[in-house]
Amino acid sequence: MRFLVHYGRTFTILLFLFPILGFSAYYLYLKYEDTKKDVFSIVQANLLNDKHELLHLYVKHLTEELGKNFIKILKEDETKRIEAETELSMLKTSDVKFLYLLYVDENRKLRYLLDTTKDLDEKGEFQQRFFPQQDIWLKALHNKKTEVATQTEIDKLWISMAYPVLFEGETSALLGIDFSHEEHLQINKTLIPLENIYFYSAAFIVVMLISAFFQLIIYYKHRKKSFIDPLTGMYNRQYLSELLKKYPVGHFQLLIMDLDHFKQVNDIYGHDAGDIVLSTVSQRIQSVIRKKDILIRYGGEEFLLLISDKEKAISLALAERIREQVKASPVNLDDCQLNVTISMGLNPNPSHAKTFEYAIKVADQGLYKAKHLGRDRVEIYDDKQPSNADALQKLCDVKEALDLNRIFCIYQPMFNTNSLEVYKYELLIRMQDPQGKMIVPDKFLSSIRYTQVYIEITRRVLKQAFEALNEHDVKLSINLDLQDLFNDEILELFVTTFEQNLSFAQRLSIEILEHEEILEFELISERLSKLRQLGIKIAIDDFGSGFANYKYMLNMNIDILKIDGSLISGIDKNENAYKIVKSIQTLAKSMGIETVAEQVETKEELDCVKALNINYAQGYHLAKPSADFLD
């Protein structure tokens, strides 16, 4: 099977085509040989018939002239012999090389009686022994019938014919004719056009075969090259595509691997160093996998291992071996050494997936899990668990919605509580299902948080924000999960989108949400400072609920606090809520942080918010989110 992947279907077809064409050429050659034989047989038959007739007439003439005892007379009478020889030579046509009469002596040896040959070296003298090369002479003597032989070893002669001359029922003499080889050559010459047709047809086939053969060699050289990633020497995605045409989805277990913090390697040490790391790591992986497993460079720093085994335990052990091998020793760069680790996600049951892409997504989920849990580890994403299966389905739905532009942002206006003028707009993401129903982000974002689709959605949101800032004189606010700050790609998106347009960035704020408790504040601050450098303001969303607590105020340099809607809702009636909001407002004011009240849904709530000197408010009482900006 792997043979087919390497060499493709075309090669296999040609493999059968070669002998077929070869046999065709050989068949043409055989056909030509048959035709040639047929032509020669016809010509030969005609020639022999003519001569046979002539010899018969000549013997009849001799018999009539000299009597039945003409052999004896000729032997004894030289004059008669000369006369007879002259007459015999009259039968010699251009196609006849030698024409002679032999007699049988008392010892049954053949001797010349007459010979019409002019060349003295070739002429047999009277009574000279005749040495037959073929047995036609003896056969003709014995059988008393004309015998014919085609010469193959004598280059001057073509056909020899032995015609028995009978006397009293006994063969007393033989008339011999040797046909000239030139006659043979003449026929051959006549056949040249025919021979050329066969020869050129066969030659054409052979040339085509040779040409196809070399084309194939070149093609497969290129084909093989196109399957190999030049940097690492491993197979590439193109090879994977070919492979997937031949193998079913469940043939391999899938292990997807991603180098940890590779972007930093490129950023800090340069792309050359990154290339060395990639090359070294791929070699290390290759050194511990088995011959039957296939390593593919799947993306930038991503590798995919197709494991030819059904046992999950084997794959896990293999993944562990890879992990240990990668981090076993630092990678040597020109002037330093670099410790490298790798995170992996295993899909042990790809057969559960309908497509290979889906199976890869399952492995990807494991990889993101491994990244999220601290990297340098192997994680399995079990797509058989209902929740996971559901999540995967959601991922596919979201991907589809993204591709079909059914994911977009609407604008929620935020008002200055004193002037009640619009201060800014919060971008709220929405997904429209195929039936047209709007889905809020809580229902779909959590399941795709660690996937590439999530990054794509972020890219889409930033694009829309950028266009809005470019086209309208508004301020905007974007929601971002705190986890997103750990994602280099997302951070990079902000930088690349706004670094050339800092005036736009200054009209943008980011509202940070938190779903899981994070303690790496130092890292978060470092990341946030990059955004602040662009001029982006930082807000803490849903403050006062869940994980969003005072630790963030303490550890993060923030500009805005957005007080959670649960505290604002009914604030006019709930004394405790009022007190908490008041303390938040006091604290924020003392720290120079602006405040926003969300979910303001009644006039009373707005009055309370105003009374507490909260800077901004948003909610259905003021305005509902809309696809357009307010006039």
Place this chain on the structure above:
Amino acid sequence: MVWIGVSILKKLLLSLLLVSFLFCDDIEIEKNIYETIFLALVEVEKPSVYSESTIESLGLRPALFIQVDSCSKADIVVMTKSTLPKECQEKVVVGTRYRHLRKPFVFGAFFWQKGRPNILFKRTKLEENNITLTSKLIDYME
């Protein structure tokens, strides 16, 4: 142009092959016949042979005879012309034409006639010199 080139090349190759094969074959046969004749006529392990003219088959090696450059050194003389020097006539002379057999000093002859090899030994000459042919060659004695 290409086809013409191919055609010429084809003809050239075929002719060369044909000629070389035929040529090689005849020459080799001829050498073998000469060897048989020489060894039948003289009782020397490796007879020395002198020929007035160059006979290609006599030059083929390896051979069961050696070629020498004068009659005096030769055990056998191969006659190629119509006459032969006196000192050569005293040797065992083998002719290369049928007519050579008429010469009294000729023991036998080997020649091609009508594309066929002819071997003949003169009975009288052999008997004079007490040469006995093997049964294989007796048939060629006249």
